Amino acid sequence: MAAVLARVHATLTEVGGLSLTGLGDADVVRVLDELTSASSSLTRQVCRAAAEADQRRLGDTTGARHTHQWWAGRSRHTHAEAARLTRLGRAFEDDLHAPTGQALADGRIRIEQARVIVAAVDAIPTSVRCTDGSTRIIDPSARTQARDHLLKAASEHDAKALRRLGRRILDVVAPELGEAQEAATLAAEEARADAGIELTLTDDGHGRCHGRFTIPSHAGAMFKRHLQALANPARHTDDELRDEHGNWKPLHRRMGEAFIEYIERYPEDATPQTAGVNATIVITMTLEQLLGEHATALLDDGTRMSAAMARRLACEAGIIPAVLDGEGRVLDLGRTRRLFTKAQRIALGLRDHGYTARGCETTASGCHAHHDDPWSNGGTTDLANGRLLCPRHHRLAHDPRYAKTVHADNQVTFHRRT
Structure with missing residues (x-):
């Protein structure tokens, strides 16, 4: 054994000493393919040795609870990865999974594919409860057929695609029971998903809110699509796609900004009057603060925001401004209609041919409806007082650092105040 392992190390060292820069493209492809296959073969032997160590309980020598914990300490694998490799090695000792282990040893499949195949075969139940209430026994040979089918499919599909095939493997090996089993599996998954729904939000006290959530997959897919x-x-101009330093915004930044837009523009009439954001968030500020360039506003939960942000939110978002005079008396607590209606937005788009910020190329569907005379300052929600602005220019319209100029053609430009 020592001589064999010495030859393995010597061979790998020899390969590592070869220069790849002088090789042609075809040779580099061949080297990559051969090393990928060799890596699979070597991983199979690692699994075999880990399974043997587990069988002998070698971890007992150090008092480890499980062999994989002992091995993780020696190999610097994570405990999770050491456990996965050990379990896979033990699975390959079963006659049912031995062909999968051999395919890995031959370099025909990858370690991720092997895990998927073993998991899919083991997931096949011994019986299926049908919709008529009867129970059908699954022929034991179905597992062997499933294994062989997935091993064949592994030559064309990666682990992700194999996992999808594995979920519906009964459609191949027992088509008369496949749909009933999938229905039962999906029902169980959906029940677990519903029981695990949760959302937490925490304000860090420095102007940011952090959160995490767990929702059913279908809701996550819909949310992601939105x-x-x-x-x-x-939907955005070149400037909107760049950050404060002129670099392209990464996808996670744009998705975060989309989340904010999703929240701020959620239809007011779609939220419950007692629980929706539109009916519960009230901004309290004096008239001087509302009109001032350097002022702050108080929210009903005790947090604060800039007056510029409050003015911008008052145009479109679900916010009710409670404007007070100097003695704290209410001057304005909302109006009958704050948001522009769908018909008004269409009319604004027809009147102005879409956007009204000069040089902007955002389509009308991607614009916000803005009040020239701020709604929070008594402005009315009518066509004469409205215009369409893209999200970026809408922020500038409420940013005290910028001045807005309305030209004769009703187009607007912005310039930074000096």
């Missing part, structure tokens, strides 16, 4: 539509580069 945010991707809002983050679509086609």
Whole structure:
């Protein structure tokens, strides 16, 4: 054994000493393919040795609870990875999974594919409860057929695709039971998903809110699709796609901004009056603060925001401004209609041919409806007082650092105040 391992190390050292820069493209491809295959073969032997160590309980020598913990300490694998390799090695000792282990040893499949195949075969139940209430026994040979089918498919599909095939493997080996089993599996998954729904939000006290959530997969897919539509580069100008330093914004930044737009523009009439954001967040500020360039506003939960932000939110978001005079008396607590209606937005787009910021190329569907005379300052929600601005120019319209100029053609430009 020592001589064999010495030859393995010597061979790997020899390969590592070869220069790849002088090789042609075809040779580099061949080297990559051969080393990929060799890596799979070597991993199979690692699994075999780990399984043997587990069988002998070698971890007992150090008092480890499990062999993989002992091995993780020696190999510097994570405990999770050491456990996965050990379990896979033990699985390959079973006659059912031995062909999968051999395919890995031959370099025909990868370690991720092997894990998927073993998991898919083991997941096949011994019986299936049908919709009519009867129970059907699955022929034991179905597992062997499933293994062989997935091993064959592994020559064309990666582990991710194999996992999808594995979920519906009964459709291949027992088609009369496949749909019933999938229905039962999906029902169980959906029940677990519903029971695990949660969302937490925490304000860090420095102007940022952090959160995490767990929701069913279908809701996550819908939410992601909504945010991707809002983050679509086609909806934004070149300037909007760049950050404060002129660099392209990464996708996670654009998705975050899309999330904010999703929250701020959620339809007011779609939220419950007692629980929705539109009915519960109240901004309290004096008239001087509302009109001032350097002022702050107080929210009903005790947090603060700039007056510029409050003015911007008052145009579109679900915010009710409670404007007070110097003695704290309420001057304005909302109006009958704050948001522009769908018909008004269409009319604004027809009147101004879409956007109204000069040089902007955002389509009307990607714009916010802005009040020239701020709604929070008594401005009315009518066509004469409205215009369409892209999200970036809408922020500038409420940014005290910028001045807005309305030209004769109703186009607007912005310039930074000196």
